[in-house]
Amino acid sequence: MSDYLTLLSFGPAGWGDEIARGVLVTVSLGLATLPIGLILGFLLALGINSKEPTIQTAAKIFTTIFRGLPELLTLFIVYYGGQILINLLLQKLLGSPVEVNSFVAGMIALAFVFSSYASEVFLSAFKGINQGQYEGANALGLSRFKTMRFVVMPQLIKLALPGLSNLWLIMLKETSLVSVIGLADTMRNTGLAARNTKEAFLFFAIACLVYLALTFLSSVGLERIEKRVRRGEARS
Template structure:
């Protein structure tokens, strides 16, 4: 038992520093991905409920593609394909320049694009649940459409879509482990390095499992509090 605890110690004799750094990288990646995914997903949702057919086509095509592709394949396309594309663009200006895509940025974009595809469905359901009467009431009061969106619709949209978005956050936390294949030092990659060095796969993978579980439990508590906060007064009003 003491031997296992020493493996988790901080300093040159243990792997605590590496696992902590990997956990912090996982959290940073997930937190950085969410705003990008939410904004993109919101605009995709607007396209899908638009009265313009070509916008609906773009929105539906996006969600069909990114919900249908495996997340790992999307990550490879963004990381390697983006690097090839950037290299060709830069070569037009500086033929001898070498471009290397940052693993963190590539992971954020890849996971964010998948997150957006699913988030758009949550937003679409919320928008349809609100109904057109809210916009008509805003028009009757002389409010601009943008003001109606931000003052009347958006608070309701957050409340209605929050449970689904919370589930997507929990899925995203687990999907961050995929970035280990593009050499980003997240929790899973640092765990794999520790396993290779110590030959203790069961112990370190169990530790990683407990860390992911702890992150999920903390997130669930936080999401529950958010749902309570945004739903405050709604039950009483009904």
């Protein structure tokens, strides 16, 4: 037992520092990806609902591609393909190759996947808003922007929140995929500890506990947010 505590301790004798830094990277990656995925998913939903055929087709192609590709393959395409594209564009300007940051690549790849599914959640939420809401806002003389901000968005958030909460939990677990491109997240650091100490069960069990703890804390937080959003319904 004392040997296990030593391995998990902080300092040169243990792997506690590396695991803690990995957890910080995992949480940071998830939180950095979330707003990008939400905004892109919302724009994709607006694009699919657009009356402009070109915009509608482009949005549908985007969502079809990134819902159809495995997440790991998307990560490889963004990381390696993005590196090739950036080098082609900047080689003449800088004269030297540029390496794509693995954190940024992971964030972009996860945002593409998250947004493609989030767009479907937003589309379902849009369908849940009665057409009379738009007509009433128009009768009051509200502009399209004000209608979206004051009439549609409060209802949209309420309707989309359960689906988006599930997508967040899925994305939080999918952050473990970035370990394959060298990002020192929870999975990569626990894997390094397992290989170096030959205590695979111990460190992978720690990884399990970390992801379960993050999922539990997220679930509690999301439940409180949902209750706060729906507090008006409870009063009525």
